[in-house]
Amino acid sequence: MSATLAVEGLSVAFGGVKAVDALSFSVEAGTIKGVIGPNGAGKTTLFNAISGFVAPQAGRVRVGGRDVTRLRPQARAALGLARTFQNLQLFARMTVLENVMVGAHVHLASGWLAGLLGLARREGQQAEALARVQLARLGLEAHAGRRAGDLGFAEGKLVEIARALAASPQLLLLDEPIAGVPLHDQRRIAEVIRSVRAGGTTILLVEHNMRVVMDLCDEILVMHHGARLAEGPPAQVAHDPDVIAAYLGTAAHA
Numbered sequence: 001m002s003a004t005l006a007v008e009g010l011s012v013a014f015g016g017v018k019a020v021d022a023l024s025f026s027v028e029a030g031t032i033k034g035v036i037g038p039n040g041a042g043k044t045t046l047f048n049a050i051s052g053f054v055a056p057q058a059g060r061v062r063v064g065g066r067d068v069t070r071l072r073p074q075a076r077a078a079l080g081l082a083r084t085f086q087n088l089q090l091f092a093r094m095t096v097l098e099n100v101m102v103g104a105h106v107h108l109a110s111g112w113l114a115g116l117l118g119l120a121r122r123e124g125q126q127a128e129a130l131a132r133v134q135l136a137r138l139g140l141e142a143h144a145g146r147r148a149g150d151l152g153f154a155e156g157k158l159v160e161i162a163r164a165l166a167a168s169p170q171l172l173l174l175d176e177p178i179a180g181v182p183l184h185d186q187r188r189i190a191e192v193i194r195s196v197r198a199g200g201t202t203i204l205l206v207e208h209n210m211r212v213v214m215d216l217c218d219e220i221l222v223m224h225h226g227a228r229l230a231e232g233p234p235a236q237v238a239h240d241p242d243v244i245a246a247y248l249g250t251a252a253h254a
């Protein structure tokens with residue numbers, strides 16, 4: 001198997017805080033790697049550096065063997081990288097359908113803005129068809145015409161996932177996709193994540209819910225103060241004394 005994502009010696013600092021500290025790991029094609037660690041461990045900053053929203057001080061990010069470290073977020077998206085945001089980043093004035101169509105337009109020639117403005121009619125139709133498939137997958141058909149700004153937090157999370165999937169990503173980064181979502185939607189999201197992996201997409205998953213992480217992930221990377229504390233299959237990581245001491249031991253009682 002080959003690595004879809006390779007992170008090499010990555011460091012991101014904010015002032016004196018080393019949010020990501022000389023971190024290296026890779027994710028094999030078609031697998032799910034969980035990223036866990038206490039609040040402030042650097043998980044979201046890692047996602048931001050992989051997707052191009054913050055510039056690292058050192059290190060490299062490779063997607064499908066290609067060095068993307070200096071590319072803008074849109075260029076990484078065009079290479080097959082999609083993500084969701086821990087704090088939602090939807091276009092509040094656009095409808096649910098339009099938000100998801102933005103994801104689909106990543107692969108269409110004229111871009112999402114032209115599509116939404118009706119400048120490329122056929123592409124708009126293609127994007128809508130792609131978007132509607134993902135809306136159905138996440139149980140959002142009835143919400144297609146609602147303004148994203150009127151949605152509750154949990155509904156917004158489902159829309160974020162639908163938008164990322166509409167881009168048919170090779171590599172998908174999910175930042176706490178089930179946090180703050182009711183149980184029946186949690187189950188639906190977990191099923192969707194499984195089926196996305198079955199379709200060949202490689203996934204990096206940040207999530208605090210240990211049961212879900214242990215259940216879904218092929219491997220887990222444990223971060224602590226921006227660095228790697230442990231890495232391996234779920235059962236191995238769960239029994240790692242360093243992990244229990246630094247994280248699971250306290251989280252189990254939270």
Ligand SMILES: Nc1ncnc2c1ncn2[C@@H]1O[C@H](COP(=O)(O)OP(=O)(O)OP(=O)(O)O)[C@@H](O)[C@H]1O
Nearest residue numbers: 014017019037038039040041042043044045046086
């Ligand atoms: N834009 C920023 N400016 C300054 N400091 C930041 C910024 N983003 C993150 N940090 C700091 O970097 C560290 C890592 O934060 P990050 O959000 O990556 O952690 P996290 O593991 O995602 O935490 P959580 O589980 O709470 O989401 C923290 O100390 C945080 O305060």
Ligand SMILES: [Mg+2]
Nearest residue numbers: 043044045086
């Ligand atoms: Mg975070």
